[in-house]
Amino acid sequence: MAKNAAQSSLDQRLAMAKRCSHEGVKAGAKAAVVATIATAIPTLASARILPWAKAHLNHTAQALIISTDINSLAKRHQFLHPEMGWFSLSETLNSIKSIQIRQTISQVITLGLIVSSALLIWKGLMCITGSESPVVVVLSESMEPGFARGDILFLSMSKDPIRAGEIVVFNIDGRPIPIVHRVIKVHERTDTGEVNVLTKGDNNLVDDRMLYARGQKWLQRHHIMGRAVGFLPYVGWMTIIMTEKPILKYIIMGALGLLVITSKD
């Protein structure tokens, strides 16, 4: 009997470890100002921007750039429409070569605009929410049925103390991927104001002590990256797919880059 009980608790632990292992996304880019200024310089060619984005931004930000790109393509064709007449007029006056230069400059500026506006949104969110990654994608089932895989959470990191029941995103030393779970116990010290926090996934049977670093019993304030304040279903699937099938990401980025460069209007 005793052996059976031990067996089943081991199974539970294994199942939990599987569930909890992947959550959130990697931390966002560090130098906000430098990055924004650098991308605002429209002379950056697309071939240079895409590897740069890959190196400096996390997956959510990359997805944001792609979606902004898709949207602004549509907008571009709307607001550049009237210019067609102007272009065809100038065609009669100027040589073909100067038009090509104009087009190239206009395209490069548009591209710079797309990337910098996406970055602006991302960094703006970082400033408003005070969280290093204002948006995270749920990658596991540990918070089912509340949060499913592919949902996105909006985080904020205010000065307010952490209280039981809040859903927090935390980092464990030695674990690359942050975890999104609910706080079930809080002990706040009178003298220092330091908090000890214990978390648990709604869909898990036991608390998270198993997931913490060896010998760690509580989370402290510095482990916590933010608390979830808002929720949007399904949107994160794009990020998950792009992370798991990077080829798809390069195809989409390549196609969009090509579209921006080659489109004539």
Added chain:
Amino acid sequence: MHSFGYRANALLTFALTILALMCVIASFSDNLNHPTPTAQVQVLNINWFQKQSSGNDEVSMTLNISADLQSLFTWNTKQVFVFLAAEYETPKNSLNQISLWDGIIPTKDNARFWIHTSNKYRFVDQGSNLRGRDFNLTLHWHVMPKTGKMFADKIVMSGYRLPAEFR
């Protein structure tokens, strides 16, 4: 100029904009709901009460929780997460919150409930301060929307006290 690709693109952008707008409106509509939930909790029995070998006090109790959270549900509510926490103050800690029981309410029909249970999570203090300790039982709820902002609130029930001696 008006090729299939451009039309599809414009249509997709428009559809996504409308969808985003609808999500915002749905989330905003939650603010119009003014819930009036009620809850009662009784401590029926202290099952055992002792000091662990680590020096921390631990207590096990039987609880009777009844609540009506139906008014929390709106059309944008996916589920309500509800939990009962013991909250108390000790000389070392200005606040201790320990979740004793929790549950997920998936629909409005299940939101009026009555449950007789012993504590689901261990009630362990940081130290040995539980004898004769006054504590509050607080029913917290966390409304998880189909989309948008999450809401949380609580009902504090005070006037509970642990026994003066271990048993």
